[in-house]
Amino acid sequence: MSLRALRTLVAIARHGSFARAAEAVHLTQSAVSLHVRSLEEEFNAPLFDRSRRLPVLTEAGHLAVERAREILAIYDSIAAELGDGSELRGRLRLGAIHTALAGVLPAALAAMGSAHPNLRVNVASGMSAELAVLIEAGDLDAAVTTEPVKPYPHGLVSTVLFEEGFWIIAPADADSRDPRRLLQDYPFIRFDRRAWAGRTIERELRRQRLRIQTSMELDSQEAIVRMVASGLGVAVIPMSERSLAAFSSLVCLPFGEPQRMRRVVLLEREDRPAGRLAVALAEAVRAQAGHMPTHEE
CATH class of the missing domain: 1.10.10.10 (Winged helix-like DNA-binding domain superfamily/Winged helix DNA-binding domain)
Structure with a gap:
């Protein structure tokens, strides 16, 4: 064999x-x-x-x-188990959602690369649901995704990395600071509803019975922010409070009462094929996010 x-x-x-x-x-x-x-x-x-x-x-x-x-x-x-007790080596096939790639992940990977020069990380981007399927099929070892919501593939486990709140963002010259008025009076730039975050936003909009005027639906948070900064509408995006400083030129208000939150997790199969590599990645991401939760499911 x-x-x-x-x-x-x-x-x-x-x-x-x-x-x-x-x-x-x-x-x-x-x-x-x-x-x-x-x-x-x-x-x-x-x-x-x-x-x-x-x-x-x-x-x-x-x-x-x-x-x-x-x-x-x-x-x-x-390969990950060989060598001395501290050095990692081998290959990690990692998936990541776009918001992680534009946020904490690059710095976390750079820190891992400096500490473990014999470690190779191959990164693929995608939506959380797509990445979950690739993990279940064995095409990825792990992925940084939003916390799984049903339906998702059987046999996966998630480790919480950090939490983010959902925020309404609007142009600096918006004539209101009332969340409902902003969402109903301005063109709405949607977070793609195929994404778990997009579906969370949609559920909250329906719960609040808000009548919005959708002008765009995008899968890139960076593109959404640029559209809002250009005065083309308002949006709801997930981001950590630590990231708010980067949006000082925009109006930022909590979305939902209480504010809607999401967890970003490291998703793996139950047999955890990446072993120590995934553990090291989780530690690096948490260090960059400045948050060290221990909840696992």
């Missing part, structure tokens, strides 16, 4: 076909088929039902995929 064959098996389960799995693991389709046959011979059990157009895992196949993921997670974490 080879690790490469196990990676091929997991790729087939993830992508749903031998052809797409071959592309993912950079092999020919015949090589993928050969890997499957070798595993079936070694396990003495059929892993796929080949009577259908697309391969469907048998009961034995489902068990083999589950165990293959466990074996690969252990193998991939070995």
